[in-house]
Structures are given as C-alpha cells and as structure tokens.
Amino acid sequence: MSAPSLAVPSSGGRFMRRLSSTEATRESMSMGPTVVVPPKHLMAPSNASEVAAAMEVARHEIDSAATPGTPITPSETLVTDKYAYAFDIDGVLIRGGKPIPEAIQAMKMLNGENEYGIKVPYIFVTNGGGKTEQERCLQLSQQLEIEVSPGQFICGHTPMREMAERYKTVLVVGGEGEKCRQVAEGYGFKDVVTPGDIIKDNQDTTPFRKLTSEEYENSRARNFAEVEIEAIFVFADSRDWASDQQIILDLLMSKNGRLGTRSETFEEGPPVFFSHNDVVWSTSHDLTRIGMGALRVSLEAMFKAVTGKDLKTTAFGKPQIGTFQFATRLLQQWRKDTHCIDMPPDTVYFVGDTPESDIRGTNEFDSHADNSWYSILVRTGVFQEGTKPRFQPKATVDNVLEAVKHGMEREYKKALKASLQDSNALDSAVVEE
Numbered sequence: 001m002s003a004p005s006l007a008v009p010s011s012g013g014r015f016m017r018r019l020s021s022t023e024a025t026r027e028s029m030s031m032g033p034t035v036v037v038p039p040k041h042l043m044a045p046s047n048a049s050e051v052a053a054a055m056e057v058a059r060h061e062i063d064s065a066a067t068p069g070t071p072i073t074p075s076e077t078l079v080t081d082k083y084a085y086a087f088d089i090d091g092v093l094i095r096g097g098k099p100i101p102e103a104i105q106a107m108k109m110l111n112g113e114n115e116y117g118i119k120v121p122y123i124f125v126t127n128g129g130g131k132t133e134q135e136r137c138l139q140l141s142q143q144l145e146i147e148v149s150p151g152q153f154i155c156g157h158t159p160m161r162e163m164a165e166r167y168k169t170v171l172v173v174g175g176e177g178e179k180c181r182q183v184a185e186g187y188g189f190k191d192v193v194t195p196g197d198i199i200k201d202n203q204d205t206t207p208f209r210k211l212t213s214e215e216y217e218n219s220r221a222r223n224f225a226e227v228e229i230e231a232i233f234v235f236a237d238s239r240d241w242a243s244d245q246q247i248i249l250d251l252l253m254s255k256n257g258r259l260g261t262r263s264e265t266f267e268e269g270p271p272v273f274f275s276h277n278d279v280v281w282s283t284s285h286d287l288t289r290i291g292m293g294a295l296r297v298s299l300e301a302m303f304k305a306v307t308g309k310d311l312k313t314t315a316f317g318k319p320q321i322g323t324f325q326f327a328t329r330l331l332q333q334w335r336k337d338t339h340c341i342d343m344p345p346d347t348v349y350f351v352g353d354t355p356e357s358d359i360r361g362t363n364e365f366d367s368h369a370d371n372s373w374y375s376i377l378v379r380t381g382v383f384q385e386g387t388k389p390r391f392q393p394k395a396t397v398d399n400v401l402e403a404v405k406h407g408m409e410r411e412y413k414k415a416l417k418a419s420l421q422d423s424n425a426l427d428s429a430v431v432e433e
Helices: 049-064 101-110 133-144 158-163 179-186 195-201 213-218 241-252 292-307 321-339 355-366 400-432
Strands: 005-009 015-020 034-037 083-087 122-126 153-155 169-173 191-193 231-234 272-274 347-352 372-378 395-397
Touching: 015 049, 034 049, 034 133, 049 321, 083 400, 101 133, 101 400, 122 133, 122 321, 133 153, 153 158, 153 321, 158 321, 169 179, 169 195, 169 241, 179 191, 195 213, 195 241, 231 241, 231 292, 241 292, 272 292, 321 347, 321 355, 347 355, 347 400, 355 372, 372 400, 395 400
Parallel strands: 015 034, 083 122, 083 347, 122 153, 169 191, 169 231, 231 272, 347 372, 372 395
Antiparallel strands: 005 015
C-alpha cells in the first residue's frame, strides 16, 4: 500500500508531495520533490513546512543543473535570508538513536517560536552514511517529530554522486545489507559491486567469513576474473573490518582492479574514496566508538606493511572542503529562490560535536569563503569537558538549544547595531542640511 500523501504547489511552482513519516518508503520518496510529515501535520502544515519545501526545491534544482527560468516573485515570508544553521546530527540532535532533549525545542525556536518573530533556515550535514538522504530524512522526522525534506540533508557520501560519470564498475563497502549498493545506484553508478558479490564468486577470498543465507541470496553472481573494478568507495562504516580490508587490499595490489592478479609495482590498483574521516563518533555508549577514519588509517598502515609503499586515499565529508562547498551551493540556491538574492546567507552557524571534523572544517572553510561560517561546539557528543580541542570553535555551549540561542542573539545584536548606525548617519545628514 502506498504512503498517504498530499500534493501541494511549492513557491517555485513545482508540486510538492507531503508524505506521512509513519508510512513513507524510500521508493515513494524518490518520485519527486517530497516533504516528510508527522501524521498530525499532514492536513495542516506546521511551522517547519516552508523551509523544508523550499530547500527541497533548491536541492532538486542544483542536482539536476536545471536551466534557469524566469525568476519567480517570492511570496511574503518570515524566514530570514541573512543567516542559516547547519547541524551535525549524531551527538548534536540525536544520540544512540534517541533525540537529545533540547533538540526538539531548538527546532521549534528556529521555526518561529522565539522572541524575534522570525524563522531561520537550516540544513543537516552529517558524516553518517550507508543510507540515502531520503532514509535519513524519514528517520529524523520520526525522531524529532518534525517536517523535513531530503533536500535538507547532506551526507558524507552525497558529493560522491558527482563521480558516477567518471567510474563505471565500482566496489562499494560498508553499511547494512544492500543499502550502500542502493545508495550508489541511486546516485547513478552503473555497475556496483559489493564484498558479498566477491565472496559469493570465491568463498576462499575471506577464510573467516561466510555469507549468511540472506547475504548469499542478495549478492550477485559474476565471474570476477573478467571484471575490472575502477574505483573503491567506502560509503559507510564496515561491519566486518577483516574481510572488507582483505578485499580492498587485494584490489589495491592487483593489476588494474582485476581480482586474482598481482601488480609488480603495487601502483596499478583502483583509487579508494572514503565518505568521511572521523576516527571516533558519539553513540549511546558512554565513551566514543571508532569510525571510518580509523578504518582508513588501518588500511593505509596495512598497505605500507605489506608492500612497503605509501597508500594515498581520498576522503569526503567533514572537514573536507567539498562538503561545505555543496552546502553553500544549496543555501545560495535556496536564497535565490525565496528572496531573489543570488548569494549564500551572510552567516552560516555550523553546530557540531567533533572538533577534528565539524569545527576544523567550518573554520578552514570560513577562512576563504565568500560568506561567514561560524563554528559552535556542543558538549553532548564527542567533545569531552575538561579537554582542550585541537581546533577551537568560535563558541562552546552545553547543547544545541544553547547553540541556536547564541546565534540568534548574536544576529539580533548585529541587526540592532546596524540599525543604530543607520539612524545616526541619517541624523548626521539632517544636521548637515
């Protein structure tokens, strides 16, 4: 049965599908611009609806590289164009699959429940992978009980979609079941291989791992002696480091990505791309857990130990610049659509819990961005009170609600100061006359 939905015109003239968060599926969310809605708001949009829908339109426009049409006349809005928020998810809004208590109130404040009488646009930038942006959207809508759209989500592997035209046959590693294959195929990769496919072809590839009956059924049969794998993408955290690293190492030491061969130079293997470089991340456990960045370090050390050569890998996500550039393009398109200003918001407040990725990436991008990126570190995730972060944020606060308050108060003071300066300048002009 299809998910209950409504189709309403958006500000850009597109029809926006509103799907119930309790019954929407990945397939139903892939059929056009969509906002995921808690059932209680399906008939009557909430205060979050406007931003969610506008970001979804903007995202479809930049993803499709649509030819600009006649500029629309923006409707009246309470959503400010001066600044925006970008949120990490794990450790900032969610921890261990449950919302951090202050997160729900923070979203309400951004959506108009504040003393300033405005709404503030926001997006979510997460290194978490292994799921489509649609699945991430559905999950967060249920967790925070809020209207959101897939267009508001930038995952660590989101920029990888731009590489689908460069590589045909690729190995995708990590995540649960077939999800990473589905993500890659959704991005347009034409021939996606998984470690399960390789083990199914030759079970001796990984002596200590045997496929379950479900894994064997889902894996695709093919003869890898006749396949050249052109690139390796680690989309999400590995569920079996030993077998995944063995397969990646085999390819790195191969001749042109053909399994079962050995290069004499160890320089003929395919390139390796990671969706992020976080060594640790915040979960429901009291202490941080190792993540994809640790796998990257381990793989590079293993390659050095076996071949005597250095392995060069590439990481996306935070703190890499591509993620912030993509976020800037999205916010600029949103501002152009809604306020007819073809520039990104003057200030973007990035709220994160990991100094080595969230804060470092924000500060480094701010140093050469055309607008201002302001880093805020929260104490609800990876960062531990009493330690000195290697990368210093512009502000450190207890939780995401305090981060939202900090930015909104700062913007109010900036606007008030500018207003007073304009008033003084006008008074001076009157006196001179």
